[in-house]
Amino acid sequence: MRKEEFFNYLDHPERLSAESLPKLKELVQTYPAFQTAWMLLLKNLKLLNDPEFDHYLENGAIFVADRRKLYFFVNKEEPQVETAPEQKTDPLEREYMNTGFYKLSNSPQQDESLIDLIKSIRKKQGQKMIEDADKQSEETVEKKDKNSFVSETLAKIYAQQGLYKKAIQSYENLSLKYPEKSTYFAGQIENLKKLMN
Helix, strand or coil, X not given: XXXXXXXXXXXXXXXXXXXXHHHHHHHHHXXXXXXXXXXXXXXXXXXXXXXXXXHHHHHHHHHCCCHHHHHHHHHCCCCCCCCCCCCCCCHHHCHHXXXXXXXXXXXXXXXXXXXXXXXXXXXXXXXXXXXXXXXXXXXXXHHHHHHCCXXXXXXXXXXXXXXXXXXXXXXXXXXXXXHHHHHHHHHHHHHHHHHHC
16 A cells, blocks of 8 residues: 555545555554554554454554554544545544544533542542551560560579569569469569569
């Protein structure tokens, strides 16, 4: 396909026909990443109601960066082919190719709802931060509980090493952990306090 012919089809997609279809197929086969060629091919297939349209659409959608443009280009109703002399169309007239085509109109209601949406998102983020902090503090407490593993043997080792405060603390923890032996642990604590003095 010649360059002039390609640009002519781009300016006047209504002129796409059974004659242009094999040329466009060959073009996308030779240059698979050529998204404008894919758009023209898909438009050509759509105009001809070709049964291969769905197959080519699946493949072509991968190579077209903006699928909204593809949709508007392929589905835009084109006027019938004119027999009058060719007139160049202004590229800005092709609204589906113009980036301004996708702008949303700003109405006061939309602005207010946008502000409400932002507020709700910030509120949710704040709640999540609080929940994360609570979870983190719970994990820290759990770690400390795991680190405060205490046994009677450990308390005796502390006492033998002269670490009386640690030994007393261990016996106090054991007393809370095993209330049935609290009398025994209280006696051990008394003995350690005597040794400290």
